[in-house]
Amino acid sequence: MDKFLLQQQVLERLAEDLLQTERAARTAHETATHEENIAENKYDTLGLEAAYLATGQARRAEEIRQAMANWRQFRPGAYDAGKGIQLGALVCLAGADGNEQQLFLGPAGGSMKLVCGAEAVQVISSDAPLGRALLGKCEGDEVSLQGAPVRQRFEVLRVY
Incomplete structure (x- = not known):
């Protein structure tokens, strides 16, 4: 089994996750800022809820970007029985x-x-x-x- 092929599959899946998360963040942001969602009273919270969702999605997108950077820099090496199982095994x-x-x-x-x-x-x-x-x-x-x-x-x- 090729570790570098697995690494590429991880990066591809993370890229797909990032696209979906960025789309969700944009949609939530558009909902939060749309003029029809301006609160008319204290119980009208759709815009506020969408803003919280957009913030969470933006945070998740940043976590995925960081994971992608880590996986790009990752160099899985050969197993060394003297060290035992290490990252990349x-x-x-x-x-x-x-x-x-x-x-x-x-x-x-x-x-x-x-x-x-x-x-x-x-x-x-x-x-x-x-x-x-x-x-x-x-x-x-x-x-x-x-x-x-x-x-x-x-x-x-x-x-x-």
């Missing part, structure tokens, strides 16, 4: 039920599920609980997470 985990999953550990802001060839790959950051638990682990190590009802256990099968 592509990890194959097996759950207690035997099901395998592919994880790509990347910078913040890119959490998403991608398809590479015939395989699904979950992109996570090192800030995510599972991402933190994986850091420094090696092939054959066990990783456990305390979930709400039960503790989840995984085995690191392969790292690229």
Whole structure:
């Protein structure tokens, strides 16, 4: 599996998210400033609500821009068994039920599920609980997470 191809897919998805968020921000801003939405009394809050929404969407757009900058600068390297799993690692985990999953550990802001060839790959950051638990682990190590009802256990099968 090509890490650089995964990185490009993340950037493409973030670009799509940014376009949608910017459109939503423009629409909310237009609604907030439209002359028909000027408040006629204290209970007429459509314009105010749209302004809050526009502000939130603009903030989200800035977060996506920052994530895109982080992902553009990101250079996933080869796995070094001496250091264990680091940012940029592509990890194959097996759950207690035997099901395998592919994880790509990347910078913040890119959490998403991608398809590479015939395989699904979950992109996570090192800030995510599972991402933190994986850091420094090696092939054959066990990783456990305390979930709400039960503790989840995984085995690191392969790292690229």
